Amino acid sequence: MRSLVAGLAAAAVLLLVAGCTPSPKVPKGDGTIEPLIFMAIPSQRPGPLEESFQPVLRMLEHETGRKIRFREAHDYAEVIEGVRTGKVQIAELGPFSYVLAKQQGARITAVVARVTQKGDIPEYQSYGITRVNSSINRLADFRGKKICFVDENSASGYLYPKAALQDVGISVERDIVPDFTHGHDLSAIAVSNGQCDAGFAYNTIVDRRLLVQEQLKPDELKVVWKSEMIPGGPMVIANDLPATLREQLVAALQQKANADYLRANGFCEGACVIADGYSYGFGSLDDAAYDKVREVCRKVGEKSCEKA
Structure with a gap:
């Protein structure tokens, strides 16, 4: 009998301890624990x-x-x-x-x-660029050329350039050969190395970043078109x-x-x-x-x- 009582007491202690042990945290549905x-x-x-x-x-x-x-x-x-x-x-x-x-x-x-x-106001511009020794001097000269864009979902790398090309009678689908690089830096570099005849990238890439990083030389590219200001x-x-x-x-x-x-x-x-x-x-x-981006989009x- 004493053995039975002792066993029951020990079991009770174990249950008590288990009941006091904190349960592990489980991530909540609102993601408060996940990064x-x-x-x-x-x-x-x-x-x-x-x-x-x-x-x-x-x-x-x-x-x-x-x-x-x-x-x-x-x-x-x-x-x-x-x-x-x-x-x-x-x-x-x-x-x-x-x-x-x-x-x-x-x-x-x-x-x-x-x-x-x-x-500063959070805004920027799209540039139309080509090599400094190119015969291309305006958007109208892009016709029939291989043109580097950034991404079909990019404002300065596609949407605003497409609208500007339309304004001079050039269709992206029919009148040029588009090449999507998926990076503003890659678009500018592709123009500089001759992969494309001309292209588009946002202003800071051309004016500063690639020059500071020595991926472009100061006299390597020329800007032949600038967009209106685009909200950042x-x-x-x-x-x-x-x-x-x-x-x-x-x-x-x-x-x-x-x-x-x-x-x-x-x-x-x-x-x-x-x-x-x-x-x-x-x-x-x-x-x-x-709203201005929506207008250009339409x-x-x-x-x-x-x-x-």
């Missing part, structure tokens, strides 16, 4: 792109207490799909890819876009994130995602080049800024623009 996924359109090759965003991502981790994982995108469509399906919670989209993502039902909010200098590609956050987390992300991006703050707080050193490698940081904007008659 946040960040993705950016591939405006340049993946390695430098990921590196240039690290100061901002480290700051966001510090502000939110959440791990943020950079995920490489192979083209613009992959980023659009990521935010549309909710698999990507923070992303930098291009102006056109943002319009398309919203059209396709992505539940996202535009928060900020890149600025080169403190106080927005950094967006998913609407389905918890409200407090969304507020933290918005405040951090609007107030602290700049070289001054990042340098002063140890997230980067020296020149503190961020985002595309030569930006000061980000400036605030909202969805209404992209103008070119793209099927993807019909409901934009």
